[in-house]
Amino acid sequence: MVLAQLGGSISRALAQMSNATVIDEKVLGECLNEISRALLQSDVQFKMVRDMQTNIRKIVNLETLAAGTNKRRIIQQAVFTELCNMLDPGKPAFTPKKGKPSVVMFVGLQGSGKTTTCTKYAYYHQRKGFKPSLVCADTFRAGAFDQLKQNATKAKIPFYGSYMESDPVKIAVEGLERFRKENSDLIIIDTSGRHKQEAALFEEMRQVAEATKPDLVIFVMDGSIGQAAFDQAQAFKQSASVGAVIITKLDGHAKGGGALSAVAATKSPVIFIGTGEHIDEFEIFDVKPFVSRLLGMGDLSGLMDKIQDVMPADQQPELLAKLAEGTFTLRLLYEQFQNLLKMGPIGQVFSMLPGFSSELMPKGHEKEGQAKIKRYMTIMDSMTAAELDSTNPKLMTESRIIRIARGSGRQIRDVTDMLEEYKRLAKMWSKMKGLKMPKNGKMSDLSQNLNIQQMTKALPPQVLKQMGGMGGLQALMKQMGGKDMSKMLGGMGLGGD
Numbered sequence: 001m002v003l004a005q006l007g008g009s010i011s012r013a014l015a016q017m018s019n020a021t022v023i024d025e026k027v028l029g030e031c032l033n034e035i036s037r038a039l040l041q042s043d044v045q046f047k048m049v050r051d052m053q054t055n056i057r058k059i060v061n062l063e064t065l066a067a068g069t070n071k072r073r074i075i076q077q078a079v080f081t082e083l084c085n086m087l088d089p090g091k092p093a094f095t096p097k098k099g100k101p102s103v104v105m106f107v108g109l110q111g112s113g114k115t116t117t118c119t120k121y122a123y124y125h126q127r128k129g130f131k132p133s134l135v136c137a138d139t140f141r142a143g144a145f146d147q148l149k150q151n152a153t154k155a156k157i158p159f160y161g162s163y164m165e166s167d168p169v170k171i172a173v174e175g176l177e178r179f180r181k182e183n184s185d186l187i188i189i190d191t192s193g194r195h196k197q198e199a200a201l202f203e204e205m206r207q208v209a210e211a212t213k214p215d216l217v218i219f220v221m222d223g224s225i226g227q228a229a230f231d232q233a234q235a236f237k238q239s240a241s242v243g244a245v246i247i248t249k250l251d252g253h254a255k256g257g258g259a260l261s262a263v264a265a266t267k268s269p270v271i272f273i274g275t276g277e278h279i280d281e282f283e284i285f286d287v288k289p290f291v292s293r294l295l296g297m298g299d300l301s302g303l304m305d306k307i308q309d310v311m312p313a314d315q316q317p318e319l320l321a322k323l324a325e326g327t328f329t330l331r332l333l334y335e336q337f338q339n340l341l342k343m344g345p346i347g348q349v350f351s352m353l354p355g356f357s358s359e360l361m362p363k364g365h366e367k368e369g370q371a372k373i374k375r376y377m378t379i380m381d382s383m384t385a386a387e388l389d390s391t392n393p394k395l396m397t398e399s400r401i402i403r404i405a406r407g408s409g410r411q412i413r414d415v416t417d418m419l420e421e422y423k424r425l426a427k428m429w430s431k432m433k434g435l436k437m438p439k440n441g442k443m444s445d446l447s448q449n450l451n452i453q454q455m456t457k458a459l460p461p462q463v464l465k466q467m468g469g470m471g472g473l474q475a476l477m478k479q480m481g482g483k484d485m486s487k488m489l490g491g492m493g494l495g496g497d
């Protein structure tokens with residue numbers, strides 16, 4: 001996604017500034033101009049970019065900063081804060097609660113990805129334990145009901161619609177009644193789109209909203225529409241009480257700056273982004289982790305969410321117990337690899353690791369990384385249980401290595417490469433020995449028990465350096481909230497490529 005380029009440009013501008021021996025007005029000015037250029041090229045509205053420049057100038061007053069203060073850090077922090085402010089309208093969106101009936105209505109132009117996004121949203125909540133349902137009140141586009149029906153059937157989500165009825169309000173009301181009776185706690189209404197903003201669309205939207213009284217209206221916007229984003233979002237906001245935004249197609253050539261503009265125009269937060277056509281190519285959108293990721297600082301909370309998603313809760317205490325003992329076996333590595341492959345595209349996972357931006361893991365390399373993991377797993381498939389569970393490095397004799405290579409149809413070098421990689425990770429994990437277990441054994445609660453020294457020791461040196469050393473790590477943790485220390489833990493084991 002082109003957003004990675006924006007992040008890359010901003011990070012480069014900050015890095016260039018850091019290289020300067022003295023940070024004076026000229027250096028700061030050049031850095032801010034570079035950042036502004038990158039934002040404008042990413043379709044962020046001109047006024048927003050100008051405001052951001054002004055705000056940073058207000059925060060970073062070089063003359064009044066005492067000698068010895070870390071100007072670079074202050075500027076970096078100001079850029080981070082300003083980018084967050086641009087994306088944060090200051091009030092959270094309505095969030096549905098399990099077991100409490102909510103109605104969510106989707107609006108957007110035709111082709112924005114509205115119908116697809118309705119199903120993604122339903123599916124996301126279904127996996128969190130909700131009982132969602134879908135109502136197709138899009139009577140304008142022939143085929144819309146079929147599309148929703150197909151998607152909903154695949155995801156096993158109840159749906160309602162009609163081939164005959166042409167009144168969207170009637171369908172919406174009937175759907176609502178049906179699913180209320182069926183105790184659905186999240187009724188999602190898909191409304192019609194039009195090719196462009198026009199009065200008929202807005203009137204229809206208003207009528208459906210009046211009849212269904214949604215708790216939340218979500219505006220779906222195609223992330224690739226560029227500078228038009230602000231006006232489009234504003235037009236929708238004026239006609240419906242938009243409470244949240246979802247930006248789609250951020251996997252393609254979208255520059256993504258439209259997301260920033262949509263927030264400004266609707267004064268509503270972006271809650272999810274669509275990153276592909278598939279039902280699970282849908283990510284929760286949190287401002288701070290997103291900006292961190294944009295700037296190559298990692299998104300540890302997203303990573304942990306993914307780990308939590310793929311790792312069964314009952315396996316977490318077991319993994320932690322083994323780590324606390326300092327035993328990182330090949331079997332444990334195998335299980336980690338399995339989880340990693342379940343997490344989806346490797347590039348996405350990498351961009352969540354501190355020090356890695358998705359730019360550092362270009363598309364071509366994703367395949368390589370994934371293939372390497374699969375290769376390692378094939379090799380491990382040819383190992384005996386004793387080999388997988390051993391912590392004795394001497395066990396892997398030459399004859400065993402030759403046998404494993406033959407059994408897996410790989411070269412001896414491949415096997416030794418894999419063992420080297422394992423040793424590197426085992427060494428890293430061994431530094432976590434003595435970790436105090438959270439009482440409930442859950443990874444997400446491990447955080448309180450980790451200390452910064454343990455973390456610094458365990459992080460690969462180059463990653464720590466990119467994060468700005470111990471100070472950077474501390475700042476990052478503070479920013480992300482203490483609870484995210486555990487996410488770092490998950491990330492480290494997976495970052496070993």
Ligand SMILES: Nc1nc2c(ncn2[C@@H]2O[C@H](COP(=O)(O)OP(=O)(O)OP(=O)(O)O)[C@@H](O)[C@H]2O)c(=O)[nH]1
Nearest residue numbers: 110111112113114115116141193249274275276277
């Ligand atoms: N690459 C990519 N494609 C997407 C994404 N979201 C939706 N699409 C695709 O965009 C196209 C339009 O999506 P729809 O869901 O049919 O659009 P819509 O806004 O509901 O259109 P109407 O029902 O006509 O208003 C489809 O081909 C989707 O597969 C996304 O996040 N990434």
